[in-house]
Amino acid sequence: MSEFKLRLRRYDPESGSAPYWAEYSVDLEGHRSVLEGILQAKGETDGSIGIRCSCRAAICGSCGVLINGKTALACHTHLDKAARHAKDGVIEVEPMSNMPVIKDLIVDMDAVHWKKQQRVTPWLINKEPIPEREYIAPHESMVDITQSMACIQCGACVSSCLSMEIDPLFVGPAALAKAYRFVGDPRDAQQYERLKDLAEDPHGMYDCTHCFNCIEACPKGVAPMNQIMRLRRVAGDHEIVDRNNGHRHESAFVTLVKDYGLLHEAELLPRSYGGDSWFGKFHPNAGKELLDSLPVVVKGLMRRKMNPKIALFGHKLPKDALGEVQRIFDTVESRPARDELNLYIKGYDEDDSGAQDSGAGGPEHANNAPDQGQPGQEPEESPVR
Amino acid sequence: MKVAYWPGCVSRGFTPELHGSMAKVAPLLDMELVELDRASCCGAGVIAEHSQELADTLNARTFALAQQTGQPMMMNICSTCQGSQTECQERLDANAEYRERINATLEPDGLRYDKGEVLNKNLLWLLVEDFGLDELRNRVKRPLKDLKVGPFYGCYIIRPTDRLGIDEEKPRDRYLHMLIEALGGTVIEYAGQHKCCGFPIITMNKEASLKQAARHLGDALDAAADCLVTPCPLCHLNLDLQQPLAERYGGRDLGLPVLHLPQLVGLALGLDADDLGLARHVVKPTTVVDWSQSVVAGVGGSQSAGW
Numbered sequence: 212m213s214e215f216k217l218r219l220r221r222y223d224p225e226s227g228s229a230p231y232w233a234e235y236s237v238d239l240e241g242h243r244s245v246l247e248g249i250l251q252a253k254g255e256t257d258g259s260i261g262i263r264c265s266c267r268a269a270i271c272g273s274c275g276v277l278i279n280g281k282t283a284l285a286c287h288t289h290l291d292k293a294a295r296h297a298k299d300g301v302i303e304v305e306p307m308s309n310m311p312v313i314k315d316l317i318v319d320m321d322a323v324h325w326k327k328q329q330r331v332t333p334w335l336i337n338k339e340p341i342p343e344r345e346y347i348a349p350h351e352s353m354v355d356i357t358q359s360m361a362c363i364q365c366g367a368c369v370s371s372c373l374s375m376e377i378d379p380l381f382v383g384p385a386a387l388a389k390a391y392r393f394v395g396d397p398r399d400a401q402q403y404e405r406l407k408d409l410a411e412d413p414h415g416m417y418d419c420t421h422c423f424n425c426i427e428a429c430p431k432g433v434a435p436m437n438q439i440m441r442l443r444r445v446a447g448d449h450e451i452v453d454r455n456n457g458h459r460h461e462s463a464f465v466t467l468v469k470d471y472g473l474l475h476e477a478e479l480l481p482r483s484y485g486g487d488s489w490f491g492k493f494h495p496n497a498g499k500e501l502l503d504s505l506p507v508v509v510k511g512l513m514r515r516k517m518n519p520k521i522a523l524f525g526h527k528l529p530k531d532a533l534g535e536v537q538r539i540f541d542t543v544e545s546r547p548a549r550d551e552l553n554l555y556i557k558g559y560d561e562d563d564s565g566a567q568d569s570g571a572g573g574p575e576h577a578n579n580a581p582d583q584g585q586p587g588q589e590p591e592e593s594p595v596r
Numbered sequence: 597m598k599v600a601y602w603p604g605c606v607s608r609g610f611t612p613e614l615h616g617s618m619a620k621v622a623p624l625l626d627m628e629l630v631e632l633d634r635a636s637c638c639g640a641g642v643i644a645e646h647s648q649e650l651a652d653t654l655n656a657r658t659f660a661l662a663q664q665t666g667q668p669m670m671m672n673i674c675s676t677c678q679g680s681q682t683e684c685q686e687r688l689d690a691n692a693e694y695r696e697r698i699n700a701t702l703e704p705d706g707l708r709y710d711k712g713e714v715l716n717k718n719l720l721w722l723l724v725e726d727f728g729l730d731e732l733r734n735r736v737k738r739p740l741k742d743l744k745v746g747p748f749y750g751c752y753i754i755r756p757t758d759r760l761g762i763d764e765e766k767p768r769d770r771y772l773h774m775l776i777e778a779l780g781g782t783v784i785e786y787a788g789q790h791k792c793c794g795f796p797i798i799t800m801n802k803e804a805s806l807k808q809a810a811r812h813l814g815d816a817l818d819a820a821a822d823c824l825v826t827p828c829p830l831c832h833l834n835l836d837l838q839q840p841l842a843e844r845y846g847g848r849d850l851g852l853p854v855l856h857l858p859q860l861v862g863l864a865l866g867l868d869a870d871d872l873g874l875a876r877h878v879v880k881p882t883t884v885v886d887w888s889q890s891v892v893a894g895v896g897g898s899q900s901a902g903w
Contacts, residue, residue, distance in 0.1 A: 295764065373791050373792045373808070374792075374797070374804065374808075377794070377804050377807045377808050377811065378801065378803075378804040378807075381804075413801060414801075417797070417801070418797060418800065418801050418804065419797070420751075420792045420794060420795075420796045420797050420805070420808070421641055421751070421792075421796045422751040422755070422791070422792035423679075423751050423755035423756050424751075424755065424792075426755065426756050427755050427756050427757060440641075440644070440645045443645050444645060444646065444647075447646065455800045456799045456800055460642070460799045460800065461642055461645055461646050462646075464640075464642040464643065464646075465642070465643055465646050465650075468639070468643060468654075472636045472637065473609075473636065473637050474605035474606065474609065474637045474640070475609070476605075476606065476609050476610050477609075477610075480799065483799040484799065503802075503841075504841065506840045506841065507837055507838055507841055507878060510837075510878045511610070511837055511878060514875065514876045514877065514878060515876055516610065516611070516612070516613070516837065516876045516877070516878065517609075517610055517612075518612060521608075521612075525609075526605075526608055526609060528633075528634060528636065529633070529634060532633075532634035532635075532636075535634075535657070535705045536636045536654065536657070538704070538705075539650070539654060539657065539701055539702075540650065542653075542701050543649050543650045543653055544647070544650070546649070549647060549648075549649065550648075550649045550694075550697070551648050551649070552648065552652075552687050552690070552691060552694050554686070554687065554690055557690070557691060559690040559691070560690060560691055560692055592761075593682075593686070593758065593759055593760060593761030594682060594685040594686050594716075594761075595678075595682050595685075595716060595717065595760060595761050596761040596766070
């Protein structure tokens, strides 16, 4: 047994006083959870501490909190590790972000998380006529949505979302991951409508800033951001051109890298607004945007930040190198089906020769594996270690 | 140290002062840069959003070109390159069958990526892990004494931690802090240091994008920072180039200079602000230049530094 210090954020709206910090000492072994620490403080020191919890085994998703500023399940974080990461040795626990606080560590999930879930029609929309017997779905298509089905609705990703921090109307990582669960389901009748809806919403799938915070926060390896990228990819397949420039931006980016080998930033911006062609910059929307950005464009040119030659003509790879890049584009784009390697499903090779076994981490495996962030995988050394 | 060097696109496009300052700093660190001038854009996550295989093949080609230089180390100067290239490398390394499929596409050009042959590191990681902060300290000619610097990492270089090899042994999400201290500066802790600059959604939701930039800049100012330093040129675009617009969306005056990583290192190694291209920033780095005791009037006026 050893002593750990907890610093809890306390707040009782009914009291009329401001939130405050309170410190508690608990006596537990280091491998016990932060939740057990909080419950010991509640049981032995102050019964009024508010915390929501149930299973204590990272499956009910009730005890999401901020531990030393990062969202996690309290029952899924060891005391010794939390203490090592604390800036002054005292484990700091706060209620989750992006949601109103009801009391102490309990946030209002109904006001934000569940409302956003409802936003994406989180149920299967039947095809008509409904088949007399069960739907037959191809195995691979269900494997594809396994990852988004692993969600336990704890709201950790919602709490960690940096886009929602600025734009509270953002549909958010949990709900968008749920949306992919149905967009990827071949039994659903309205995939196009779902995608169109979330692409056209100014706070929909194109409002994600790609910050990886939800991937980091998720205790179940759902990687909500990756599901959002899948939504965008499939929206592209359906040729959904949205008013948020999402699809135009992606398509202009890809075209420009194919044409130049490098990114031509000055051309990317007008094309994102005006359309993916050389004429894009003459579209009224591109003009409007240029006008809005005039102060920075003028300053940039005055300070010689942008070289006018590069701004106008871009920078290109040498001809033969560009040829190699374009051949890669042609080869990959001409494939009959997209090849996607989802490491959540496939896992890592056991060793260099074992490529053939790589499909072993199937959905059953994924569901039963210990959920150290990335279920179904044996995370090997990072390629950059 | 000799490294295969991938400068990225933006460092040669809208932030030419980044590529330029790296070239100035390299000899002072005995670094020989073998530039990968045939490599393509990493895709910045956007090509992967369109087609994962396309992004993986383009980056496998870059790794193969690095391999051809015979140097085991490949260096980048962009958080976003680091993140998106590592994502592709993780997939290439994870599955031999997939890797061979990608290599088959590269084969007609005599290129091939082999697992374990390329270690791709951002300048920041290289300075801390390979060059060493003690060695760096020895070379500092003008310690950043009394300069209050706020670190801004950029998402791609700190998340996801598993993929980027960040743990207690290699606290790469603290390296900027350690570096600023090693250069003699004062680290400013502020809320936005590990947050998103907002750049990826600048064309999709400009208001949200620039409000993010404005909030982090404001937090750093409130914490009394003289400047920020970032290893990511895309963050630099939103934090510096767009700062006048961020002021409008954020509803407050900002005026906080943002330095590229090699610029900060260069200042401490004794280079002039002008040589490091600081005059090219949209936000005049007055606080930094005052500190470095250069002629204030020279900033913005002198256009002699040319790359």
